[in-house]
Amino acid sequence: MNRFSTPLLALCLTATTLVAQAQGGLGRAILEGLGSITLSDAQVAEYSRQGVQQMDAQSPVAGPNDPYTQRLNRIVARHHTISGIPVNYKVYLVKDVNAFAAGDGSVRVFKGLMDIMTDGELIAVIGHEMGHVVNHDTRDAMKSGLRRAAIRDGLASTNGALGRLSRSQLAGIADGLYGAKFSRQQETEADDYSYKFLKSHGYSVLALATSFEKLAKLGGGNTLEVLSSHPDSQKRAARVRDRARRDGLR
Template sequence: MKNKAYILLGWLLVATPMATYAQSVGQAVMEGLASITLSDQQVAQLSRQAVQQMDTQNPVAGPSDPYTQRLNRIVRRHRTVSGIPINYKVYKVKDVNAFATADGSVRVFQGLMDIMSDSELLAIMGHEIGHVVNKDTRDAMKSALRRSAFINLGASQGGAIGALSRSQATALANGLYSASFSRRQETEADDYSYTFLRKNGYNVLALASSFEKLAKLSGGSGGGRVAEIVSSHPDSQKRAQRIRDRARRDGVRR
């Protein structure tokens, strides 16, 4: 047992009141450990297993699919960012959405690709990668761990983590998918994307126009097909204006 980290999350003991009390106290302690003892490498390993489970639950575009080929063309220069290998896949789902996880996985939905230009998609990829580089996705995984079903991690601190069961991976996948970032994190990811675009010689105003499209689709309510991508985000129109204001200060032209 020495140097082992055992994390028991969301496991309900059905026994005596004393056992229930002990379990609730123990769970609170172990939830704290989930945030403290897991290394970034372990969080990435768990994230990889969770997103692999997501991939089994969604229709993934194959390598010869036009959506995959288009995305590969857009991101061909950005397979590794800030030393982090990025793996991209397209979900053949009509929702307007995209997300990233702590292991560097980025998933783009068909519905988003249908409404965005190549430049706008790259800007959104920059935003999602920003969440990874800024460790927002790491914190989201730790939060998902605290909300998930029973998970037993018997790995040494900083070591490899064993395979999750399907139910455990599904619980984590659901937790990650429902995770939301703070407005500060969203703003910082916007700033990362802006810098990413400018550093690589792309049009930074594509980030603004992508937000304007989302604002138009949501009708200012965050509802309908774009609910997932805008519901927890700052107002899309205000984000667009913020980017345009920054570009103007920087002397950026179309």
Template sequence: MKKRFILLGILFAVVGFTKVNAQIISDKTLGALGKGVAGFTFSDADAAALAKQAINEMDAENPVAGPTSGYTIRLNRLFGKHTSSEGVTLNYKVYLVKDINAFACADGSVRVFAGLMDIMDDNELLAVIGHEIGHVVNHDTRDAIKAAYKKEALLDVASSQSGTIETITKSQLGKLGSAMIDSKHSRKQESQADLFSYDFMKKNGYDVNAVESAFRILQNLSEGAEASFLTKMVSSHPDSGKRADDAKKRAEKDGLYKAYLQQKIVNTAPVKAAAKTPAKKTTAKKK
């Protein structure tokens, strides 16, 4: 997986990555866009059902951190109390890969890459995932999967008429997965998700200045070897520097701004103290 794509994963909040081969529809749907697509009602439930199958496929094909992993322990510590937001039920897992990414799906699944957890402290991580949660709550992930579905002409005529999504198969994995990856949220959607992240931090008593700090980290990454590629790709999206500036302005307006100092990052499981072996009692022999 190339670094350039992973950076885009955060900048654009795509609903997948190179291993995302989402099983979404039945074999008979290929090439059968039909007349009913334009009027097809794509509900939140439809989006969630498709996303759930897609995330199950991703979880099966990628290394997921186990319950005793330091990454899992850290993520559960941070987000264990945030399994529900604005009526959306969320679930979190860590992919043990070095790439830098985090994404959320329409079913409330949030996946965080170990690479992201390696470079951001707790507050910065809360800010980035808060942004991803915003895309779910604001229905952006639903709109993205719907757009990908229609763009690839994969909607069955029968499905459009019956109002149901059919069983998915592996034969369309690559095609729909690519369409989902290519989808991008609008500037407005990204800005609204940024605002959601800031409000999420403020409402829950976290340091709102970490929002700016998280975007500064992404800004620095985008100014590295991949800068020219990212400049071209972010032409239709707000850049990380501007988003950092906006977060700073919000904090200043609220009278909460102060330069953020990154805290220690710990992704290792706590070491359990070895149980002490009780000393054997010695009994003096009577003479």
């Protein structure tokens, strides 16, 4: 099955490429190491913008008159800004059940996800994805990726080898970053952000629970990467339902 790059993969590729162009060997390692510590929200947004721009160029993006685009635009018409972040939306005409939000406010929803989710469930998923951005999970993941790149480059420089990282090295760094899933706590906090987002805008919070329940039934490879990174979607759905019951929102 074809898998499209995750946002973090694109972000890491873009950030590392920019660093590689600036310095070689140990100097590049030091620069990357510092970047992993001091990476600002503005830098994350810029790297995100460039990374998503690259992904859009390589992906089958639904046109403005496509029914999927029109449906998504209708769903998100009230949400051009989320927690002060300007958001732009596109649909990838890919069968995978997936979606992501990047640090610049780019939200990309896959056709496969739209095919199985209601409008309310899609808003819940978008809220979860944006929760990772608002909570700085995306920034922290990029820092981790740059830190690993610095270590890798530092080791390579001991033999005097200089120059840019090869395409395969860049891919290896990106794969390493992609392998570091969001933690259980980060996922829970993103769930909580989505719950509050739904509640504050008058949506049914139970849409978050039903989205988890649908994902739990899917199994296999075609699952939403972020929401299914822990095998407890049913427990997460139950947690949402319990909270809704306490809030009188059943």
